[in-house]
Amino acid sequence: MSGESCLPQELRTRVPTYEDVRRRVLETFPKSVVVPRGIRRQGRERARVFKYLVKSERVFQVIAAEVGRVARLPKTDSMHPFYAELVRAALGDEYDAVIERARRCVKIVSRLWREYRAKILSCYTGSEAKRVATEFVGRALSAVRRSLRGAERIVEALRELRKLPxxxxxxxxxxxxxxxxxxxxxxxxxxxxxxxxxxxxxxxxxxxxxxxxxxxxxxxxxxxxxxxxxxxxxxxxxxxxxxxxxxxxxxxxxxxxxxxxxxxxxxxxxxxxxxxxxxxxxxxxxxxxxxxxxxxxxxxxxxxxxxxxxxxxxxxxxxxxxxxxxxxxxxxxxxxxxxxx
Ligand SMILES: Nc1nc2c(ncn2[C@@H]2O[C@H](COP(=O)(O)OP(=O)(O)OP(=O)(O)O)[C@@H](O)[C@H]2O)c(=O)[nH]1
Ligand SMILES: [Mg+2]
Known part of the structure; x- marks a missing residue:
């Protein structure tokens, strides 16, 4: 009989804070990219543009996955009232508000990614692609920062709930x-x-x-x-x-x-x-x-x-x-x- 195993599965998930997402993004962006021979043949600048496209795509995926974890948390109205009351005891309406913002954030970042993907693809030089990619990462992270305001408290509250018998x-x-x-x-x-x-x-x-x-x-x-x-x-x-x-x-x-x-x-x-x-x-x-x-x-x-x-x-x-x-x-x-x- 352990408290950990009794909380509903969807409340046992790891919830990232903005700092967690930012750290993962900053780890992901510098990782090297293997450029396929076909693209290398198109010239050095094209290969560098491709590199920044891939780096940005990886960042997008990290953000979508991490913010998605918060977005997929059940809102209080879809939980058993027992857990809903306990969550409200700690966070009031803030819990649902963070989830709502995270759901919106996933959409915003997806839209940004579509926009910036096209922008990067139309770059002629590697340095131009780098600037556009960096701008994408900055804008995406600031959307994440706004949406995950209060996520620290959710992390805390879920940690508390896990102690429940x-x-x-x-x-x-x-x-x-x-x-x-x-x-x-x-x-x-x-x-x-x-x-x-x-x-x-x-x-x-x-x-x-x-x-x-x-x-x-x-x-x-x-x-x-x-x-x-x-x-x-x-x-x-x-x-x-x-x-x-x-x-x-x-x-x-x-x-x-x-x-x-x-x-x-x-x-x-x-x-x-x-x-x-x-x-x-x-x-x-x-x-x-x-x-x-x-x-x-x-x-x-x-x-x-x-x-x-x-x-x-x-x-x-x-x-x-x-x-x-x-x-x-x-x-x-x-x-x-x-x-x-
Ligand atoms: N004589 C007698 N003593 C009892 C009985 N049940 C409990 N006690 C004693 O009453 C005291 C309090 O018992 P607990 O079970 O700790 O009471 P509690 O309601 O859990 O107390 P709290 O946790 O402080 O709210 C202890 O000294 C028990 O041994 C009983 O049926 N007969
Ligand atoms: Mg007692």
């Missing part, structure tokens, strides 16, 4: 939410068939943890998102809101874990408020509320907490102990039916 946006998913210390990581580990993968959540200082639960023949992703779904929307920064939007676009149920212990890290009241906020973010019907740590909570206290949650219109669907594995099979059955598997 293996998440298949179309696979059934359980997102584990809940306030700090309620036992989310313990639960994800207990339910996962393999050791969960821990990786940075792109563009945030948070971590995302992904594991799998095999439900019959279906492999369900289980994702722990510490720091993302644990407080009200208005307390989140714009990037975190995008992170939530990305999660919302998954085919997922949200397991909201609560700690009813009297000594819970956050008071039960705050947990209820967070539940309400998370439910409004992901949709009430997609939330499964679960009490954890019931191994250390009296039944009176559980009843008291249950009544509080029910008074807000939610029901407790399972009481588990992630640490001791109590009721986890039942929890999996509940998740399974909620996911329709």
């Amino acid at each position: 293996c998440i298949d946006p179309s696979a059934p998913t359980v997102i584990v939410a809940g306030m700090p210390q309620v036992g989310k990581s313990t639960l994800v580990s207990a339910l996962s068939s393999a050791k969960p993968e821990v990786a940075p959540y792109p563009f945030t200082t948070k971590t995302i943890i992904a594991g799998h639960i095999d439900m019959g023949s279906v492999r369900v992703q289980i994702i722990d998102t510490p720091g993302i779904l644990d407080r009200p929307l208005e307390e989140m920064n714009p990037i975190e809101r995008r992170a939530v939007a990305a999660l919302r676009s998954l085919n997922a149920v949200t397991l909201f874990l609560m700690d009813p212990s009297p000594d819970s890290y956050y008071s039960f009241d705050r947990q209820v408020r967070t539940l309400e906020s998370v439910a409004s973010l992901v949709g009430r019907d997609r939330v499964v509320v679960v009490f954890n740590k019931v191994d250390k909570v009296s039944s009176d206290r559980i009843e008291e907490c249950r009544r509080i949650v029910e008074s807000r219109g939610f029901s407790i669907e399972a009481e588990v102990s992630a640490l001791y594995g109590y009721n986890l099979e039942k929890l999996v059955q509940i998740l399974r039916s909620r996911l329709g598997i």
